[in-house]
Amino acid sequence: MRILPIISRLKTQCPLLLNRVEPAQSLQALSDDEISYELPMVFVYAGKETATENQLINATSQALYSRFHVVIAATNSTESLEPIEDIREQIRAAFDDWQPSANLAPVTFVEGDVIEISKRLIWWKETYETWGIQ
Numbered sequence: 633m634r635i636l637p638i639i640s641r642l643k644t645q646c647p648l649l650l651n652r653v654e655p656a657q658s659l660q661a662l663s664d665d666e667i668s669y670e671l672p673m674v675f676v677y678a679g680k681e682t683a684t685e686n687q688l689i690n691a692t693s694q695a696l697y698s699r700f701h702v703v704i705a706a707t708n709s710t711e712s713l714e715p716i717e718d719i720r721e722q723i724r725a726a727f728d729d730w731q732p733s734a735n736l737a738p739v740t741f742v743e744g745d746v747i748e749i750s751k752r753l754i755w756w757k758e759t760y761e762t763w764g765i766q
Contacts, residue, residue, distance in 0.1 A: 633677040633678040633762075635699040637732045642674060642702070645726035648719050649674055671753075672706040672719055679759065685766075694726065697763040699742065708754040716754060720744070729761055 635655055642653045652670060656677035679699035687693045702723055706716045729740040739762045747755035 633681065634732070635676045635678055636701060638676050638700060638702075641726055641730060641732075642676070642723065646674075646722040648672070648722055656701075664733070667739050670717070672704060674719075674723070675703040677701050677703075692766060694766060695763050696734075696766050697761055699759055699761045702758045702760065703755075704756045704758075705748065706743070706754050706756070708749055708752060716756065720756070721760070723758065732762055733764075736762045738762070 639653050639655065642649060643651045646653075649672060650670070653674045653676065656675040658724065667760050677700065679701050681699070682697045684695040704716065704719055704720065704723075724741060727741070729738050731738050739760050742759040744756065744758040747757050749755070
């Protein structure tokens with residue numbers, strides 16, 4: 633799964649992020665002291681890929697399902713709880729009926745969940761999926 637089109641899509645479709653969308657450098661949440669980014673910030677990384685069984689003999693035809701993850705880092709305070717919901721809504725809207733490439737189906741939402749909450753930060757991860765025939 634190529635993540636650059638996803639990053640570009642989020643930068644152009646989510647004004648609340650102020651272009652703060654980057655590829656993930658690690659899958660481990662940074663501590664409060666390690667965050668030097670302006671918040672909110674979004675990190676994107678490719679996830680699990682699965683395929684159906686091949687449908688042909690002497691050739692390949694199978695559906696390939698590709699997941700990717702969008703991790704939001706935002707300030708954790710009572711004043712900022714609603715803005716993270718606004719960001720999540722913008723991200724989901726950015727993917728509505730969007731195809732990352734001509735040979736892939738539109739992106740669908742799979743799940744979202746809190747990764748970690750500290751006094752200063754909330755980390756939220758959303759998983760999306762698309763598929764294509766290879």
